[in-house]
Amino acid sequence: MSDLTVITHPDCAKYHPAEGHPERPERLAAAMRGIEQLDSVNMIEARPVESIDLARVHTPDYLQMIETIARKVVDTGQIQILDRDTHAAPGTLPAANLAAGAACQAVDHATGKQPNTAFAVVRPPGHHAESNKAMGFCYFNNIGVAAAYAKTKPSIQRVVICDFDVHHGNGSEEMFSDHPDVLFISSHQHPLYPGTGHGELPSADNIVNFSLPPGSGSNQFRDAWQHHLLPTIDQFKPDLILVSAGFDAHWRDPLAQLDLKDEDYYWIGHQLKKLSRTHCKGELVAALEGGYDLKALTDCTLAFAEGISSS
Numbered sequence: 001m002s003d004l005t006v007i008t009h010p011d012c013a014k015y016h017p018a019e020g021h022p023e024r025p026e027r028l029a030a031a032m033r034g035i036e037q038l039d040s041v042n043m044i045e046a047r048p049v050e051s052i053d054l055a056r057v058h059t060p061d062y063l064q065m066i067e068t069i070a071r072k073v074v075d076t077g078q079i080q081i082l083d084r085d086t087h088a089a090p091g092t093l094p095a096a097n098l099a100a101g102a103a104c105q106a107v108d109h110a111t112g113k114q115p116n117t118a119f120a121v122v123r124p125p126g127h128h129a130e131s132n133k134a135m136g137f138c139y140f141n142n143i144g145v146a147a148a149y150a151k152t153k154p155s156i157q158r159v160v161i162c163d164f165d166v167h168h169g170n171g172s173e174e175m176f177s178d179h180p181d182v183l184f185i186s187s188h189q190h191p192l193y194p195g196t197g198h199g200e201l202p203s204a205d206n207i208v209n210f211s212l213p214p215g216s217g218s219n220q221f222r223d224a225w226q227h228h229l230l231p232t233i234d235q236f237k238p239d240l241i242l243v244s245a246g247f248d249a250h251w252r253d254p255l256a257q258l259d260l261k262d263e264d265y266y267w268i269g270h271q272l273k274k275l276s277r278t279h280c281k282g283e284l285v286a287a288l289e290g291g292y293d294l295k296a297l298t299d300c301t302l303a304f305a306e307g308i309s310s311s
């Protein structure tokens with residue numbers, strides 16, 4: 001059996017936030033074109049998330065509000081506005097349920113009898129969603145839901161969320177700030193949306209932000225991880241590594257200017273996999289976040305998936 005399990009669902013492509021919106025249905029097929037180039041993958045169909053799993057990181061009021069919005073979308077067939085750039089169209093909330101469910105399934109597959117690597121290739125993304133707020137194209141914080149779910153397993157006490165999406169994962173930081181058993185590690189461009197995560201201002205000791213200026217490129221990105229972020233994970237000795245895998249720091253991406261190349265995503269995947277072998281029996285969970293140039297999304301998904309499957 002392959003060392004890599006991919007969890008996805010065609011319904012993750014069955015919603016369209018708005019004309020010209022960068023978080024568009026074609027992103028799913030683009031990412032899957034990367035996965036299809038791998039020699040061997042264990043493919044699993046995503047299931048909707050359980051409400052108990054959402055409730056560990058999202059507030060009851062927020063979940064109630066999302067349910068009301070979902071009903072309104074079904075009743076009216078109209079798009080509902082949750083935030084400036086975050087809309088609920090027909091199909092959005094079923095896809096959000098599948099995306100968060102896939103992240104939990106990824107935990108089950110990674111931490112099962114055979115330690116494994118599991119990648120939820122889904123949309124919508126999740127890392128901007130806070131405990132009580134949808135924002136930045138995100139509704140449920142998929143990797144946050146997965147991290148809290150993982151900690152219900154007796155063998156998993158300490159987890160790290162590694163986030164190399166070009167945008168700061170403000171939702172993940174907000175959810176886990178001051179949770180000493182969860183380390184949140186992020187590299188991101190600054191200044192850029194959402195404007196949080198500037199390196200000098202972590203909200204708690206378990207939060208490590210490394211901001212990079214526009215135009216940084218491969219060397220500064222790799223230096224940040226090699227000399228600061230990877231050693232911090234190593235010292236933390238996690239029981240599971242979770243990854244917010246966004247590919248919008250690539251040079252082709254229209255939303256940012258960090259200028260990474262395909263091979264940087266192989267590199268970071270390989271480094272994280274090495275750490276998971278040292279501390280977590282090779283168990284690693286990833287969930288797709290951003291990435292808005294379709295060719296870069298295909299190539300980076302392939303490169304990263306090869307990195308996390310490498311020996």
Ligand SMILES: [Zn+2]
Binds near residue numbers: 166167246291
């Ligand atoms: Zn992003």
